[in-house]
Amino acid sequence: MKVLIGNSPWYRPDYYGVRAGSRWPHFERNDARYYPYPFFMGHAASLLEQDGFEVRILDGVVEKMTEDAFLSRIAAEAPDLVFLEVSTPSWTTDERIIEGVGYSLPDVPIILGGIHAFMYDEVFFASRPEVAATLRGEYEMALLDAARRLRDGRDLAGVLGSVWRSGGNTVVCEKPRPLVADLDSLPWPHRSQLPMGSYIDGLLELPQPSLQMWASRGCPHQCTFCAWPQLMYAPGNYRMRDPEEVVAEMIKDGRDKGFKSVYFDDDVFNVGDRRMKRFVELLAREEWTLPWGIMARADTCSETMYDKMRDAGLEVVKFGVESGDQALIDGCGKRLDLSRVKRAVKACKQLGIRIHLTFMFGLPGETPETARKTIDLALELSPDTVQFSLATPFPGSAFYEKLERSGYLVSKDWSLYDGYSRAVVRTDAMGPGDLEEALRTAYFEWEKNDNRPSRRPRWLKKIRRATGRLFGVR
Numbered sequence: 080m081k082v083l084i085g086n087s088p089w090y091r092p093d094y095y096g097v098r099a100g101s102r103w104p105h106f107e108r109n110d111a112r113y114y115p116y117p118f119f120m121g122h123a124a125s126l127l128e129q130d131g132f133e134v135r136i137l138d139g140v141v142e143k144m145t146e147d148a149f150l151s152r153i154a155a156e157a158p159d160l161v162f163l164e165v166s167t168p169s170w171t172t173d174e175r176i177i178e179g180v181g182y183s184l185p186d187v188p189i190i191l192g193g194i195h196a197f198m199y200d201e202v203f204f205a206s207r208p209e210v211a212a213t214l215r216g217e218y219e220m221a222l223l224d225a226a227r228r229l230r231d232g233r234d235l236a237g238v239l240g241s242v243w244r245s246g247g248n249t250v251v252c253e254k255p256r257p258l259v260a261d262l263d264s265l266p267w268p269h270r271s272q273l274p275m276g277s278y279i280d281g282l283l284e285l286p287q288p289s290l291q292m293w294a295s296r297g298c299p300h301q302c303t304f305c306a307w308p309q310l311m312y313a314p315g316n317y318r319m320r321d322p323e324e325v326v327a328e329m330i331k332d333g334r335d336k337g338f339k340s341v342y343f344d345d346d347v348f349n350v351g352d353r354r355m356k357r358f359v360e361l362l363a364r365e366e367w368t369l370p371w372g373i374m375a376r377a378d379t380c381s382e383t384m385y386d387k388m389r390d391a392g393l394e395v396v397k398f399g400v401e402s403g404d405q406a407l408i409d410g411c412g413k414r415l416d417l418s419r420v421k422r423a424v425k426a427c428k429q430l431g432i433r434i435h436l437t438f439m440f441g442l443p444g445e446t447p448e449t450a451r452k453t454i455d456l457a458l459e460l461s462p463d464t465v466q467f468s469l470a471t472p473f474p475g476s477a478f479y480e481k482l483e484r485s486g487y488l489v490s491k492d493w494s495l496y497d498g499y500s501r502a503v504v505r506t507d508a509m510g511p512g513d514l515e516e517a518l519r520t521a522y523f524e525w526e527k528n529d530n531r532p533s534r535r536p537r538w539l540k541k542i543r544r545a546t547g548r549l550f551g552v553r
Contacts, residue, residue, distance in 0.1 A: 080132055080133065080159045080160065080226065080229070080230045081132070081133040081134070081135065081156065081157070081158045081159050081160075082127050082132050082133070082134050082135070082158060082159065082160045082161075082162065082226055083134075083135045083136075083137060083153055083156050083158035083160070083161050083162070084120050084123055084124050084127075084134065084135070084136045084137070084162045084164075085136075085137045085138075085139065085149070085153065085161065085162070085163050085164070085176075086098060086099035086100075086117050086120060086137070086138045086139060086140055086163075086164050087139045087140075087146070087149050087163060087169075087172065087173065087176040088139035088140055088143070088144045088145065088146055088149055088172075089140065089169045089172045090172075091106060093108065093109055094106040094107060094108055094109060095107055095109060095111075095140065095143070096140070096168070096169055096172070096497075097113065097114065097115055097140060098140065098164065098165070098166045098169050098193070099115075099117035099119065099120055099138070099140070099164040099193070100114075100115030100116050100117040100118055100120075100278075100291075100344075101115045102305070102306055102307040102346065103306065103471075103497075103498065104166040104167070104168045104169055104194070104497065105168065105497035105498055105499050106497050106499050111281065112279050112280075112281025112284070113279065113280055113281055113282070114140065114141045114277055114278050114279050115278065115280070115291065115344060116268070116273075116275075116278045116291040116344075117138055117164065118268055118291075118293055118344075119164065119192070119217060119218060119219060119311075120136060120138075120164060120269075121136070121268025121269045121270065121273075122219045122265050122266070122268045122269075123162070123218065123219040123222050123223070124136045124268070124269035124272075125265070125266035125267060125268055125269045126219050126220070126222075126223045126265065126266060127222070127223060127226060128269065129266055130223060130226075130227070132226060132230075134269070134272075135156050135158065135272065136269055136272050136273060137149070137152055137153070137156075138273055138274075141273070141274060141277045141278060142274060142277075146172070146175060146176065146179070149176065150176065150179040150180065150183065153180055153183070153184070154180075154183040154184060157184075158184070158187060159187060159229075159230075160187065160188050160190065160226055160229060161180055161184065161187055161188070161189045161190070162189075162190045162191070162192065162222055163176065163177065163180075163189065163190075163191055163192075164191075164192055164193040165191050165192070165193040165195050165198070166193050166194050166195055167194060167195045167196070167197070167473060167474055167493045167496055168493055168494065168495075168496045168497045170195060170493050170494075171493070171494055173191075173195075174207070177189060177191075177207060177209050177210065178209065180209065181208075181209030188211035188212070188229060189209050189210050189211055190210075190211055190212045190213070190214060190222065190225060191210060191212075191213045191214070192213070192214040192215075192218035192221075192222070193218075194306050194307070194310045194311065194473060194475070195474075196310065196473070196474040196475030197474065198210075198213040198242075199213055199215065199242045199252065200242070200250070200252075201248075201250045204242075204244055204248075204250045205248065210244070211235075211243060211244055212225060212235055212238075212241050212242065212243035212244065213241070213242050213243075214240055214241055215240045215241075215242070215255065215256070216240060216255075216256070216258075216310065216311050216312065217258065217259065217296070217311050217312065218240070219259070219265065220240075220256060220259060221238055221239065221240040221241055221256050224238045224239070224241075225238050225241060225243075235251075235253075236251065236253075237253065238253055239253055239254055239255065239256035239257075240253065240254075240255055240256030241253045258296075258312060258313065258316060258318070259296075259318070260318070262295070262296060262318050262319070262320045263320055263321050263324045267328050267332060270332060275288065275290070275338075276288040278291050280342050280344070280372075282397075282435050282464045282466070283372060283394075283395035283397070283433045283434075283435050283463060283464055285339070285340035285341075285342055285370055285371070285372055285394065285395060286339035286340045286369075286370060287339060287340070288337070288338050288339060289338060289339065289340040289341065289342050290329070290332060290333040290336075290338040290340070290341045290342070291341075291342050291343075291344055292325070292328060292329065292333075292341055292342070292343050292344070293320075293343065293344065293345055294319070294320050294322075294325045294343050294345055294348055294358075295317065295318060295319045295320060295345045295346070295347070295348065295350070296312060296316075296317075296318050296345070296346070297312040297313070297315075297316045297317045297318055297346055298315075298317055298346045298347050299315060299317040299347075299350060299379075300315070300347075300376070300412070300413060300414055300415075301314045301315050301412045301414075302401075302411055302412050302413045303411050303412045303476065303477040303478040303481065304411055304439075304442070304470060304471075304472065304473075304476065304478040305346075305476070306473040306475075306476055307346060308346060309473075309475065309476045309477065310473065310475050310476065314477070317347075317350065319350070319354065322354065322357045322358040322361055323361060325358065326358070326361040326362060326365060326367075329341050329362075329367070329371075330365060330367075333369070334367075334369060338369070339369060339370075340369050340370045340371060340372070340394075341369065341371040341372075342371065342372045342373075342395075343371065343372070343373045343374065344374050345373070345374055346374070347374065347375060347376045347379060348373040348374055348375050349373060349375040349376065349379050349380045349384070349388075350376075350379045350380070351379070351380065352380050352381050352384050355380050355384050355387070355388060356384070356387065358391075359387050359388055359390070359391035362391045362392065363391060367391065367392060368392065369392060370392050370393075370394040370395075371392050371393060371394065372393070372394055372395030372396065372397070373393065373395075373396055373397070374397045375396050375397060375398055376398065376399065376415070377398045377400070377415065377419050377420040377422075377423035377424070378415055378416060378419040378420075378423070382422050382423055382425075382426035383426075385423070385426050385427055385430055385432060386426075386430060389430040389431070389432055393432060394432060394433060395432065395433045395434075395435070396427055396432055396433070396434055396435070397434075397435040397436075397437070398420065398423065398424070398434065398435070398436050398437070399413075399436075399437045400415075400417075400420055400436050400437060400438055400456070400457075400460075401413060401415075401437070401438060401439050401442065402438065402439070402442055402445075402449065402452070402453050403417070403438075403449070403451075403452035403453035403454070403455060403456030403457070404444075404449035404452045404453065405417055406444065406449075407442045407443075407444050407445065407449055410442065410443055410444055411442050411443070411478070412477075417456070420460070421460065424436075424460050424462065433463045433464075434460075434462040434463050434464075435462055435463065435464045435465065435466065436457065436460060436462040436464075436465050436466070437465075437466040437467075437468070438453050438456075438457055438465070438466070438467050438468070438521070439467070439468045439469060439470045439498070440453065440467070440468075440469055440470065440502075440514045440517045440518055440521070441469050441470030441471075441502055441504050441505075441506065441509075441514045442470050442506075443481070443482075443487070443506060444506060444507075445470075445506045445508065445509055445514070446506070446508040446509065447508065447509065447513070447517075450509070450514075450517040450521075453517075453521070454517075454520065454521045454524055454525075457521065457525065458524065458525070458528050461528070465525055467518055467521040467522055467525070468498040468499070468518070469498045469499075469500075469501070469502045469503075469504075469514055469515065469518055470498070470504060470514075471496050471497065471498035471503060471504075472488070472496075472503070472504060473496070482504055487504050487505055487506065488503060488504060489502070489503055489504060489505050489510075489511050490503045490511075500515065500518070501515065502514040502515050
């Protein structure tokens with residue numbers, strides 16, 4: 080049985096969309112250098128192959144395919160089952176792809192997964208007759224279960240985490256599927272059929288090609304706006320891989336295959352000094368010399384741990400800050416002390432670790448004064464790169480439900496829900512136009528900020544750091 084797993088292309092004029100692999104589906108300018116690896120798809124493909132299925136994995140985003148080309152590839156593969164990862168912001172495009180697949184392969188079951196909270200009821204299935212089933216949350220094990228049953232000529236009864244069509248218009252909603260407790264029980268994600276050299280995170284660019292990896296899933300904190308921990312996992316749930324397995328993957332799928340760096344795109348990588356210490360000890364044992372980077376929090380390991388990670392090759396760190404106003408951070412469930420952010424940024428700068436910070440406008444309680452605090456904090460911290468965005472509530476998240484109840488949503492046009500340039504929320508003090516103006520002001524002031532770190536060559540940074548240590552400067 081052949082299974083095709085796909086991530087369809089997604090465009091608007093002058094922009095391309097990123098969906099699978101991005102915890103925030105959104106548009107990027109055509110000249111951007113950001114293509115996330117589709118981890119859920121990759122793990123699902125490996126599981127299916129391990130079970131004897133013939134698998135084709137197709138990423139229309141990174142391959143920059145047109146919709147017609149993507150559909151033609153699917154039809155040419157003649158699969159027995161098609162799985163597509165979808166999202167709310169890309170749903171208009173996703174519907175066209177579903178219709179196209181259903182037209183060219185009318186007898187082939189189509190299964191969907193991803194962060195689209197509206198695909199789990201009778202109304203959805205009535206509107207999309209091509210769809211056989213939808214899978215909630217992290218879908219790898221559910222897809223394997225469903226594929227096995229279809230291969231055996233059975234229906235999907237008992238496939239935990241699924242909603243499926245039974246006998247025409249009857250829709251069956253199965254019980255939730257428990258999260259994968261042991262991440263090391265999953266095979267490493269499939270990479271042989273994908274253009275691995277094209278997956279890149281260019282904000283703090285590491286030497287290319289760079290291998291994107293996960294060392295954990297979820298987050299121990301409960302930010303109300305964050306989509307994946309709520310829609311793909313469970314709020315507050317955090318699972319870690321064994322550092323031995325992580326390092327083995329870095330070596331065998333990374334260094335041994337010619338990759339020049341590794342980037343960990345975890346929801347939060349750096350949880351716990353003991354775990355981080357074990358990780359860097361293993362890197363030292365393996366004589367690891369390639370640079371690596373992480374998505375992190377500023378308060379989940381000590382500042383002194385960055386020194387050890389820097390010695391082990393850490394070059395870039397991304398921190399989510401969100402706001403310069405402590406009350407707004409406290410109100411969204413992030414539980415982050417801004418003083419910890421300042422200390423972590425200072426520690427990383429002293430070690431020569433490049434820093435990317437993310438901020439947003441539009442959290443509940445936002446005012447012109449709090450927006451100003453956010454801009455001022457970004458300028459004060461002066462990271463190497465920065466991302467300002469508009470708070471965007473993904474349907475199904477606590478943030479969305481709160482704003483919908485209180486009347487602070489201003490649009491349900493899902494194509495606007497990418498946080499890039501259009502505000503879909505308001506606060507008591509700021510309308511959507513005010514929030515968009517705050518975003519423009521932030522980028523304008525950032526671009527003219529004379530205190531931004533210069534783009535020194537990597538070799539010069541290494542010399543400066545070595546010299547500083549020689550004279551006791553940290």
